[in-house]
Amino acid sequence: MRKLYQALSIVAPSGEYITQGVKTLEIRSWRPEQLPLKNLIIVENTHYLNQCGDEEEGRAIAFVDIHSVHAWKNTEIESAKASYWQEGYWAWVIENVRPIHPPVNMPARRKIYWVELEQM
Template structure:
């Protein structure tokens, strides 16, 4: 039976890096409207979704919690698996990561959105 979850799409290979515990910060130009975000599904997709309404097939690769967000710092490149640092972004602290194995096919959309998947 499928259950509703909130979801966040992340461009490959970073969804997999989150599922593996290698990426502990997600860097975004915006902050969520409310915290904490518990049991958010990480959906890995192939392209940046930059326009309202953009979506594409993706894979639900993990369930995680985002308990805090702070201004991204220069010393957090490795935790974010980032190649460069830029001012004005926010670091979303990823914790309690539970990989979904096997990953489930779902749609990837912009911002935070709702999906339904079988309870992993």
């Protein structure tokens, strides 16, 4: 049975870092409209999707929950697996990571979007 899920695309290798538990914050310039985000699918792709309508093939690699978002702190560079810190960004706290084995090919898009997947 197929089910609709919300998804978030993340450029490699950050998706793998999430499945390994070493990346516990996702840094974005925007905040989600609603929290919590439960059973959010992480779709790993290879390029930044900067323009409205940008899309490429990605791989669904994990389900996660996002219960809170806060202003990103300069002490959180390692938790975000970032190479530098910049003021004005938001840290999404990643919790309850459930890897998808094997990964499933699906579109990677901007922002939070809806995808259909076999119910897991």
